[in-house]
Amino acid sequence: MPRRGLFVTLEGGDGVGKSTHARRLEQRLVERGEEVVRTREPGGTLLGAQIRELVLHGDHVDARAEALLYAADRAHHIATVVRPALERGAVVIQDRYLDSSIAYQGAARDLGADEVRELSLWATRGLLPDLTILLDLDPAEGNRRMGAGRAKLDRLESEGASFHERVRAEFLQLAAAEPERFLVVDASQARPRVSAEIDDAIRALLDERDREGRSGEDAGAEADARPRFATGRRARRRAHSDAEAIRLPAETPAARTVHAPDAPIPGPGLHTASLPTVTGDASSRDGAGGAAPGPAPHGGA
Numbered sequence: 001m002p003r004r005g006l007f008v009t010l011e012g013g014d015g016v017g018k019s020t021h022a023r024r025l026e027q028r029l030v031e032r033g034e035e036v037v038r039t040r041e042p043g044g045t046l047l048g049a050q051i052r053e054l055v056l057h058g059d060h061v062d063a064r065a066e067a068l069l070y071a072a073d074r075a076h077h078i079a080t081v082v083r084p085a086l087e088r089g090a091v092v093i094q095d096r097y098l099d100s101s102i103a104y105q106g107a108a109r110d111l112g113a114d115e116v117r118e119l120s121l122w123a124t125r126g127l128l129p130d131l132t133i134l135l136d137l138d139p140a141e142g143n144r145r146m147g148a149g150r151a152k153l154d155r156l157e158s159e160g161a162s163f164h165e166r167v168r169a170e171f172l173q174l175a176a177a178e179p180e181r182f183l184v185v186d187a188s189q190a191r192p193r194v195s196a197e198i199d200d201a202i203r204a205l206l207d208e209r210d211r212e213g214r215s216g217e218d219a220g221a222e223a224d225a226r227p228r229f230a231t232g233r234r235a236r237r238r239a240h241s242d243a244e245a246i247r248l249p250a251e252t253p254a255a256r257t258v259h260a261p262d263a264p265i266p267g268p269g270l271h272t273a274s275l276p277t278v279t280g281d282a283s284s285r286d287g288a289g290g291a292a293p294g295p296a297p298h299g300g301a
Contacts, residue, residue: 003213005086006205007127009097012135013168014157015142016187017194018095021135024195025202029091032206037085040095042073044081056154067105067116074098075123083127098124099132099174104156107170108163131205133198134175135187139164 008025010018026038042052051073055066074097085092098120106116139161146157175182183201185194 003089004209005089006091006131006209007082007086007094007129008092008202008205009094009099009129009132010135011096011099011103011132011171012187013137013139013142013164013171015145016135016137017145017191018135020191021133021195021198022093022095025198026093028199029093029202034206035085035088035090036093037081037090038093038095039077039081041077041097041100042070044077044094045073047076048073056156058155061155063105063109063111066109067101067111067119070101070105071119071123074101074120078124078127094129097129097132099134099171102174103167103170108159108166113170129181131201132175132178132182133201134171134182134184135194136168136172136184137187139168141188 010022012018022038026036029036042048042055051069055061055069061069082092082094098117101120102113102116105111106113142164143161146153172184175184183197185197187194
């Protein structure tokens, strides 16, 4: 019985370290013997690379047009890269997904969080991550980090302080609303500490998946009907209860790594949300960033 894939996303404001931790997580999973697909939004496909250039480095883009471009990238990327990887049992590590769109376009651009979420769920046929790692950091510190390592900022990274404060506040609100999906990590901690917290959550997911697979051999189809990743969810609940507010205080087949067209990449438990009806006002703006080379779409990693 083939192992079920896992879909892990990294979220957060610009300069929080998403790309760094995505690369490190990819390495650890490959060492474990997992097939890993590491990718990003926008930019995880050839079409996505073109959309990324338009929305992050082109001329002014209307907010609703921006949201729709991100949604177009997301629909194509999930259909051609992410779902196929999940179906063959890979672990997908993705830099930014629909939560970035909700935070950047829905909240910071004031298009409406619910409308942007509905647009993304429609575009992806309701696919939700098994785990979303939110790297939380004061936007001022994120800006300082980016300034130290980049010659030029993209359109979203260049927005003012209030814009990025709204982004951070929305991310934290999303995590508070879905604690079983989110792991919130204080990204101001030393890098080894951040990595350790991520590793603990990933280990719980993998262990639960493996146990589920073993029991599935006996229980057959009944295994698919059980709630998924209960262990990982319990671990994340503990993390939230230990934190103040919602912020944290601080051998198998041969490994194979697959990379998206314009970035290094990393699978089928397909978590899906019930698909909403997208109304004419659902043209929210999608702005998710990336995990591979280059700044993340919704801001730097």
